[in-house]
């Protein structure tokens with residue numbers, strides 16, 4: 001059996017040095033990668049700002065709308081490369097079964113990350129005597145490498161984190177990376193455990209001493225964490241996942257701290273507590289500032305409760321007010337905490353803010369009308385708009401919290417809501433010639449404010465958009481009611497320079513479609529198993545018929561052929577086109593497929609086809 005003296009001083013010195021320097025080198029590699037991603041993201045942001053300015057200048061010179069130039073040009077090579085990159089990294093996907101979809105960027109990051117850590121774990125593991133892959137070299141080093149990743153894994157799991165700030169990528173998009181890194185670290189710690197078992201039977205001495213008990217507790221807690229974070233558990237029992245995650249992370253980090261303390265590794269552990277606490281402090285401060293009347297501040301007492309309405313069997317609308325200093329951008333999300341509805345008092349559920357943070361709809365006059373025309377617009381902002389802004393949420397009913405909310409909404413009750421947010425990115429569509437918005441069902445929460453924003457920015461001369469296409473797939477004509485008044489007002493407010501096309505596809509039964517023509521107006525509540533159930537009937541078709549009489553607004557029966565629609569739009573556009581999508585996994589997948597090659601391929605771009613940017617919001621499911 002080898003003893004400590006079998007290792008030369010050179011071996012031990014190298015081993016201890018690698019123990020410290022390799023994790024640092026991994027950090028430099030990750031930091032450099034994040035810096036490069038940040039440069040691309042912020043560079044693209046700055047580029048779109050400049051592109052918009054250049055656009056105005058060239059618009060003033062040519063003054064022609066959507067001047068399509070299908071001419072081959074080698075000057076478009078950089079654009080062709082950018083589009084090639086977008087298709088390969090974000091629209092090519094690896095689909096595992098029906099519910100797992102990874103884009104190539106995620107696949108690349110996963111493979112590169114695992115490779116980086118494994119390389120650092122196993123390089124230079126040959127002793128001076130020539131013994132290859134000696135366990136004494138890699139066993140503790142691999143644990144140290146895993147520990148060094150905990151600060152970033154923790155940061156990526158929080159809503160307010162530096163990685164999001166540096167890269168400009170929102171916290172929810174980084175969530176995949178958070179899970180992937182955590183699983184990789186778990187794998188490394190399993191290898192470390194195997195290494196320790198081998199070395200303890202092989203080597204009677206220890207170069208690095210750490211308590212076995214704390215190591216076992218840490219690994220057990222981590223194992224539990226990995227199990228509850230598997231998608232089937234998260235999907236079926238989100239709250240169990242949430243609380244077990246919280247508890248197991250805490251146990252894991254405390255045990256890991258003491259386990260690594262004697263092995264000089266605890267300095268990689270305690271920053272996790274700091275990042276987590278910082279996120280909580282920011283969230284609590286926001287919560288107090290934006291929900292002040294619930295925290296004993298007198299102004300606005302009682303005015304923050306939400307009004308609930310059951311718009312259909314599976315959709316609840318919430319409307320609530322927040323103070324003027326609460327601002328949000330189209331497409332952003334807020335976490336809603338409703339202690340009187342949820343099972344546990346601190347349950348927070350994310351929903352996209354379906355209203356628009358602007359006075360456009362409540363103050364602006366329809367295009368071409370200077371007088372006091374009839375106001376058909378939804379008062380998206382209430383009459384007290386300057387003081388209290390209305391937030392609107394469209395909530396799909398599932399099996400947990402949202403099911404309980406449905407019961408409240410069926411009785412039209414008001415509820416106390418704490419709003420944590422806003423979070424997430426907002427697509428900057430100011431520099432696109434054509435904007436296509438695709439939504440399925442409640443995904444309209446995302447596309448509606450984006451649509452209104454485009455109209456407002458074109459009105460103010462802050463966007464070069466010439467054509468906006470609003471595609472919405474619904475499961476019954478009654479869904480139109482959710483937003484029809486807003487759509488009418490939006491079309492009326494659209495400036496003449498902007499072509500608006502609204503295409504609504506009703507995949508529900510034809511009878512529901514026909515009921516659009518029925519002029520009845522009752523919404524009853526009946527009781528089924530003691531639970532109030534709505535009888536959904538049409539409120540009246542006055543506004544609907546008005547909506548569909550507007551130019552560019554159409555309702556069709558059946559599923560939208562998104563592939564054909566998008567290809568049609570691409571063929572009608574030159575310059576820059578954006579496609580924003582929010583709906584089921586199926587919708588997101590179809591849109592990604594439609595915008596691959598040859599539509600966004602190099603030959604299309606070199607021949608004058610549009611440069612296409614795709615934004616996908618998936619409500620965490622795609």
Ligand SMILES: Cc1cc2nc3c(=O)[nH]c(=O)nc-3n(C[C@H](O)[C@H](O)[C@H](O)COP(=O)(O)OP(=O)(O)OC[C@H]3O[C@@H](n4cnc5c(N)ncnc54)[C@H](O)[C@@H]3O)c2cc1C
Pocket residue numbers: 172234235236237238239333348349350351352353394395396397398399400401402403442445446618619620
């Ligand atoms: C960024 C984002 C924006 C969203 N916007 C909307 C929206 O505008 N309208 C809408 O109807 N839905 C939206 N969702 C989805 C919505 O958050 C969930 O449907 C809701 O939380 C389900 O609650 P439940 O207890 O009834 O769900 P369950 O019946 O328990 O589960 C249904 C699904 O919701 C997921 N889920 C449950 N709780 C949460 C939670 N706290 N956080 C994240 N996912 C959860 C589950 O994993 C499962 O996949 C959004 C989700 C995300 C991530």
